[in-house]
Amino acid sequence: MEKTINLKLKVWRQDGPKAKGHFETYEVKNISTDSSFLEMMDVLNEQLIQEGKEPVAFDHDCREGICGMCSMYINGHAHGPDEDVTTCQLHMRKFKDGETVTVEPWRSAGFPIIKDLMVNRNAFDQIIAAGGYVSVGTGGVPDANAIPISKEDADEAMDAASCIGCGACVATCKNGSAMLFVSAKVSQLALLPQGKVERARRAKRMVAKMDELGFGSCTNTGACEVECPKGVSITNIARMNREYLMAKFKD
Amino acid sequence: MTKIESKIPEGPLAQKWTNYKNNQKLVNPANKRKIDIIVVGTGLAGASAAASLAEMGFKVKNFTIQDSPRRAHSIAAQGGINAAKNYPNDGDSVYRLFFDTIKGGDYRSREANVYRLAEVSNSIIDQCVAQGVPFAREYGGYLANRSFGGAQVSRTFYARGQTGQQLLLGAYQALMRQVNEGNVDLHTRTELVEIVIVEGKARGIITRNLITGKLERHFGHAVVIATGGYGNTFFLSTNAMGSNGSAAWKAYQNGAYFANPAYVQIHPTCIPVHGEFQSKLTLMSESLRNDGRIWVPKKKEDAEAIRAGKLKPTAIAEEDRDYYLERRYPAFGNLVPRDVASRAAKERCDAGYGVGATGLAVYLDFKDAIDRLGRDAIEARYGNLFQMYEKIVDENPYETPMMIYPAIHYTMGGLWVDYELQTNIPGLFAIGEANFSDHGANRLGASALMQGLADGYFVLPFTIQNYLADDIRTPRMSTDLPEFEEKEKMVKEKFEKLLSIKGEHSVDHIHKELGHVMWDFVGMARNKEGLQKALDRILEIKKEFWTNVRIPGKADGINLELEKAGRLADFIEIGELMARDALNREESSGGHFREEYQTEEGEALRRDDEFAYVSCWEYKGDDKEPVLNKEELKFEFVELKTRNYK
Ligand SMILES: Cc1cc2nc3c(=O)[nH]c(=O)nc-3n(C[C@H](O)[C@H](O)[C@H](O)COP(=O)(O)OP(=O)(O)OC[C@H]3O[C@@H](n4cnc5c(N)ncnc54)[C@H](O)[C@@H]3O)c2cc1C
Ligand code: SF4
Ligand code: FES
16 A cells, blocks of 8 residues: 655765765655655756756656666665665565665776766766677677577676676775676676677776776775675686686787 | 658568668768768667768767766666567578568568567577577576567567667677777767758757867767657656757757657556656566556445555455456467557456556456466566565565556657668658657557667668768868857757746646646546647647746756757647647557547557558647658568457
8 A cells, every 4th residue: 555755865066077076955844655766866956947947957767677877875775775676676665764865976096077977878888898898799709509508607698798887886885996887797708608708808908998098906895796786606707717717828 | 741751672572681782772881981971879779870881981979868888778778679580490581570560560660670579580690699699598508598578489589578788788889889989979968959060961950068068069960860769758767867859859940751650668566656756667577468468446435445545456256257368368368569468458457447546457367377387487587576566566476466557658659761871851861769650550569679789780880881982072060160050049949948938837837737648648548638628738838838937057068958848849749740640640550549440349440541651740840730741651571461469
């Protein structure tokens, strides 16, 4: 049955990349516990517009946990207190009536703030561009069933491939490392025969790009895995380290 | 009326595409480097086209409104992608996939296009596997298949419940490889706001940089629209929040025909609406209908008790359940096409048998499948969907049946294109959901991904050359030309006008109003009176919007409300054209159900002698009525039949 709650929100507001940011406090009332966190933010924005103020800028698109665009740091957790969900899938039933909720953007050297809760994650695209693919053009490929792939490998590749590129791992890591994201792609492709051919080159190039873009190094705290909404495992990091060492060894 | 030239190649059906390819003009490698192609959109269609064209040597400029190409709406597709591989040896073939698609589309699509789609479908799977897409596999290491609505064979390839994600990431990676090599100039957070026509040909676009607010001009020898569908006209739909019809609408305003706007798909298995602040509807993949059984209580009093929260579905005895799809359509059962399943759910709920708090829901029950296959097997197939459902609804679908209801999902209508995927404006192409081409009046499940990738990887990269081959002597044009200047000025004035209104209602507020009108009168069941009412109401909403919308902020810098306002302005126009088209089409076909045209049993009544055509709407000016042109559909290879899923 529908229940509603009232909340106090402390929201990070920042005009632009170079502007100084600050927390603003707002109140929202009669929020249905069946609505999602972003729907609650919609209510806040509607309220701000009615008051003639500028709404809070935040990124979102699919609102079903797959595009990786939503990115809020809520009460000290990337994507908020619930497990295995993105911000858009977080529901208000996880909050108590009268609670104060703090909402911040991802904060990390690799992801500069654009405005309010919006950050720039282009670095992820650049890392993929550096080698996160199989170098195959359109056409001229063998039949899809020509190379059998064990179900185990296919499933494991799929686990790694579920990464949605949200960046929660980076935002959570005290070093601001992008290892979980990078290792997920390296693992997926290294597990499949189609990707094996280039595995050394790929690992080297992606890691080099990551370092170049100002992400920190990994000290195995495992915090990223805990906050990853898709349950991408840190065993991928171990696999990537092996791939990377192998690549270096060959040089 | 203008004659519509669809450029279908000569020859027997199975030879047409081969004949076309053998005779088309090509651009040689040295010339490709001198040609710029603008691709708007980075979904399956846009990313695959941009990557393929760049690999061939063209210079590509690619645009997306999201912060990364990987976030395009295609990412959300769950269920799968069709192909005629016949790996399970269950009698599938290119012809059967073609036939199922024509029939599923209720005989309102072009035979030659659909056959080509079925023909290239197999190459898509090969391509994706080569890219490292982790499709589901059997223990023997070979690819797994499942079945989808409207088909009696298993031809759907899938990657858990995240097929769209995996296919898009494949295309995205291919695209980023080309970005890295300098062949694609990628513009993220950039929105097309106008199309530039020079001497009758599409030669460029005007964009708004969504971060700085700056208007920018881009030249291209050709422009490809791959911006997806216009389902968000209804406000609530399964589409991503940013999905919009604006690029297609700009093309229409510049003279391109808008085809079959009324053909909208309502998806039968979505999570029901929960309240007024709801911002979008979540799809539960149709693949669930493989193992789930759809039912409502047989007795009205049971349904009432459930709605009142006094009775649980699990407490209803087997004999008191009405598995209405199995009852009405024994041959296809729970796997009837989407339009049939959606209307059947509406029929039961309208009759008073609906469940959930609102009565606008039916059950999708996995109990039998779990008893038969075990919970683990069901979890392996649908685990992420079940998890998503539980997060949203707070109920465990392993234990209590899911609740579902139909929602707006996909638009079959779109920019009219010929066999070469070119609109009637030379040099302007449309691919993916943005065009109208292959699905007729209804799209079969797992066929949109197939079409988007067919267009982008295997069709457009060839057909566009037939046009460009005549353009190799055209040098790159300056964007200082008056045609660019004029369009930029127009856009600037429009944004200024919007910001100056300073009215009372937010963009979303007005959009919700539009959505209600669309759902009530231009939704699952339509009639003449309702459609006329819709046209009147939409006109009022348009007036309300242009005099009373409130957009805070300025045109410079990030202004999310301004972005939404620009898109809503176009949704209002699209809504009007949809209603107009639905009013004109006095028959029931596929996703378009006119209450006046149904059989005694309530099934859709098509009228082939009068309506076997594509409606091609032509823009005549803002306050003028558009003109209807007709592309007659000729069926040379299949016989027009009443669809029968009984
Ligand atoms: C929830 C859901 C599940 C689905 N599941 C399936 C399935 O299982 N199988 C299947 O076959 N189909 C499925 N579909 C349908 C299918 O996903 C879509 O039809 C298809 O992905 C559309 O691809 P596209 O490339 O044409 O457009 P989109 O993926 O919508 O991409 C549009 C692109 O255009 C860009 N864009 C839009 N407007 C502008 C503008 N003005 N300026 C610049 N760029 C712009 C966007 O940024 C984006 O990059 C599903 C759809 C939904 C909603
Ligand atoms: S690894 Fe997880 S947290 Fe990191 S980007 Fe991918 S999905 Fe997000
Ligand atoms: S909005 Fe797409 S993952 Fe949250």
